[in-house]
Amino acid sequence: MNLFKIIFSWWNGQTLGTFLQTLVYGNMVGKDRYGNKYYQNKNDTKRWVIYNGIVDASTIPPEWHSWLHKIIKTTPDQVKFNNFNWQKEHKKNLTGTNQAYVPQHEKKLPYKRWQPK
Numbered sequence: 001m002n003l004f005k006i007i008f009s010w011w012n013g014q015t016l017g018t019f020l021q022t023l024v025y026g027n028m029v030g031k032d033r034y035g036n037k038y039y040q041n042k043n044d045t046k047r048w049v050i051y052n053g054i055v056d057a058s059t060i061p062p063e064w065h066s067w068l069h070k071i072i073k074t075t076p077d078q079v080k081f082n083n084f085n086w087q088k089e090h091k092k093n094l095t096g097t098n099q100a101y102v103p104q105h106e107k108k109l110p111y112k113r114w115q116p117k
Helices: 003-006 016-025 062-068
Strands: 029-030 037-040 045-049
Touching: 003 037, 016 045, 037 062
Parallel strands: none
Antiparallel strands: 029 037, 037 045
């Protein structure tokens, strides 16, 4: 990774501080389907994620979110989650992209708007 990006940007992965903390104290415990890497310290008192690319919390799948916030103790690859037929696959937030949801209906008002003269 470019040293300039590590030192001066937080939106492109990890900062210098996170890099050093991960190097000294980090123990990688897993990786999700988006390429995000998950770490914990030796005592499991701190857990963190290093994003693959731009920092976007919506790229964290629900099962890894549960692990990060200590809702579950073991990593998601060791837990059997119930997948129901009504559940949809996790997607990151697409707001601000050309794939964002935009409603295609016209709003009809039951009154005429006031227009200044």
